[in-house]
Amino acid sequence: MEHKDYISDKGIDYIPQGDELDVALTCYNLKFPLMLRGPTGVGKTTLVTYLSRYLQKPLIEESCNEDTLAADLIGRNLPSGWLDGSATKSLRYEDGAIYYLDELGEARQDAIVVVHSLTDDRRTLEVRAHDEVLESPDEWMLIASYNPLYQLQNRVKPSTAQRFVTVDIPFPRSDIEGEIVESFLYGGKVEKEVKQKKFKKRDNIPINDIVKLANDYRKVAKSSDSFGLREGPGTRLVARTAKLIEYGLPDLLAIEVGMINPLTYDPEQKEQMFDIAKKLFR
């Protein structure tokens, strides 16, 4: 199996549709794993390749499918010696890399569990075959993507979903879509320059409010029998959301990507959860 691992200078520039680029860069800086969710062809992969170029980090991509094995991610022993898997390989770049798990929902659970340790604060990967623990460099980033619409059967388990800061990428607005199509047709670069927003670190983080909000979500999860919100946010989500707010992301955006999105992808439910967040945040 071959892995792409170069910094491509080809491909079109990514035009952000919302705050997804800001969130992605925030995650990169805060060392949080990122999940991109959206229908096919809205630019999830484009965003990742663009990030790789923007950050000047190699991109290692693993397209998951039913037959993806844990060994594909970690590596295997061959007669010629040890062959790194995609995850191991990405971790060996000392200056960091972007590790992209495409269509995470397609992969089998046992393969996904391998990267669980990479998604929490440890950010390590244990390679049992030769007793090695790989630690990820500070500039290493994990991005996953999946399409919730056609993966109703094989959806990403809550235990996995709750490990990622999650961004929904919708179909682009028609003006943006026009630009994209134009640049694709005529091969020209998009003129609009994408700028990274500067965030100001916040001092007074409303920890109490965030915890209160999490408890409200847990209450709703407990009471709603037909809504499908299975469980409330775990403490990891709460802590990460606080960290995102501290970094300077707007409160509601941080709550959306840190708490609401990992719990649900139903647009109606997201709106309802926003209503609850608006009890405390503006």
Add this chain to the structure above:
Amino acid sequence: MVSVKQFLPRLQFFAESFTGYPVKILIPSEKESEEELVQVQDSLKIYVPREVHAKDEGTGFNYFKGLVALQSSAALYNGIPKEEVFNISKIKRSRNLDDFIIEGERGGLIPLTYQTIELSRRMQCINEDYRVLGEDMRYGFQNMFDPRLLKKSKKADSMNEPVTNEIDLALTSAYWKNLGVNPREIQKIVDGIPRDKQLGILREEVQEVLGRLVKFNSPLNTSYRDSVERASDFAQYLYDLTEDMGMGSILHIKTIEEYSAHSLESQKIKGIEYKIDQEDLHDKLIKNIDSRKKELTAMLDENSESEIGLNSKENIIRRLSILDERRKNLQDLRGSRTLNIEQHRYFDAERYAMSEGASLSLRTVFQDVSRTHLVKLEVPERLEEQEYGNIFHLPELRDGMLVPNAVRVIIYDLRKDLPPTEQQIRFQLGLESEISKLEREIAEHNNKIHSDINYIYDNLPQIVKSRDQAQRKMDKVQKQLDKSRKIHEEMARRDMETDAGLTRRIEKEMEAIKPSARSIVRNCFEGELDEKKFFEWWLDEKMGGNQLPNFYYQWQKRKRDVASVLLIDASQSAERLAGDDKSILDFLKQSAYYFSLGADFLEDKSAVLAYNGKGYRNSRIFLLKDFSEDPRRLEERLELLKGELNNRDGSAIRYATQLLNDIPAKTRFLFHLGDMQPSDIEYEHRSPGFETYRYEGEGAFADVTHAFNSARSYGIIPVGICIKKPDEQKPKKTISEKPKGKLNLKVLKKLKQEKAKTNNIMTDEILKQNFQNNYKIVENPIELPKVLRDVYVRTSFQ
């Protein structure tokens, strides 16, 4: 106009974040459909008006959010009153909590005060707890403010002189300040209203007292009880105030009816006014004032200060000066015949007894939402103490339409919570309704006894007697009810026979099938060395080729990734005798047991459910074995299972689908075991106006088919085992004994034939429709365990 309809799901979710209970948002002006009423049974009811005048959608939504938050936060901020009696010591009368709450609907002063204080308390709690929401709510409520409401307190008396109800004015302004209207704006309007000739001098004081009462220092540590206490403090304050001013008490007038009764009383007094000796009255009043002065001076010496400052030093000094003034006035009036003091006494009191402005203000904001409901949120009993099972709602196909949440399903774990039998339910329901009837009766008697105007009723001892009688009767019924519940807990179990020999045989059978489920997989990157393949690779490598090193082979278990749910029909019909001394249910139990054993030996995931029920809000599902549990658990629970009531197949199938859907497996089966005759009638709602929904015939079959189709759309394979009823061919009487008119035998024969035909086609076609080819008809229930096992093995190895 912004309608609430579009926000309903959002509001429900929003309310649940306060309560943690399921919530149902209702619109009082709209009659709920039957289905909706059913759902509401076990949820917290919150009311909102149908629409609101608002300048845009955002404001409208804020307003609705505010209403929902004020109601649903009751649970969070200790705002759900319990039955208690509160004493207002000064007016020497105990008041039921309901007096504080319910009478408010009819404009009583103290209940309105309580409502204003309690709403204000919750508002402050929300403000402290959810800052942003508090701002949004105030923003939504401000819109409703209308200066004319404050001016409602202004009236003209018979002499056409302006008269202002200062108490009402204070209450109304406190209310609107609490809802976020700018205090300065309110003050401006208040200043423009002429002062009352009697209480006008006290306007600032009444406003200040009420202002202090509605303000809580640390609202999150308070409860509804504080609001009651404060309302009763205000009652005391009003009592003192009116006494000092020489007016009649205004507190005992609680309702419009009493108000008019009092007017009558005062008319009577008017009629006899000339008989009163004016001189005597003067002496009496002055004496009264002197004694009150003495009382107050004593209080001043004690220097007792109450928290809210009603009996504070300055207050007492003020009251003393008022008394002095009145004494002087009376002395000046001595001998004059122009003024009838007694008449004034009543007249003035009435003017303050009703609080129209505050009442209207509440109505403006809450519209047709009952005010009682605002302050007395009723938490459904079942939510507080969940006795039996887990409840949730499932859809059902009715008249070709899929009605969401139409059936209420209760899931029981038979070892933990046995559902009561139908007889028990009927009996207990009867007792419960009797108790509530008696409770109402007692409350009615109590009201009469505690009423201020109880002199209207001459037969007080009689009332007391009948109340005590009712009380005794209620205790007796309560005892009966407790006993019935206890009996239910000691329900008998029925043993189940299991055959150890058969168990071993099944184990062997399954073991025999298992090895064939292993296969060799070549071209692997790891595993055992495949020498031939390695040699090829080695040669290729030597030749300078670059082949992949996939020269291993693996013995892999042929992935048997099967999950199945067995669904047993445990309705009354299953109790039919099938063998010498065994019912169909016994065979069903046996087959369930051996089925799960077999699945266990094959290392498949399996769960067993049984279902019955009566009515669409009492559809029962018994979780006999969950996926993770051992078959031995199943045995314990099977012993407790009884065949009773009816069967509503659709909801059971939908539940099984949900259960299966959450299990990760490649192949999923839903085995359905029963007579495939869904039928259910309604018995719970016998009240008029309720249309009961029968679940029979084509409608029921269509629902079952829909349920199976939706299961199939999730990738689940339904498998049916149908137990054919032996008595299906029983001849039926189609004509009465004495036929009237001419009988055409040919036509009759044709009709009979058609009927028989449709019956047969019905079952066969429906089975085919539901299960495609995966069904089997069993005529003799004794074969059941074996048939089920065979079917399982056959289908799962396909």
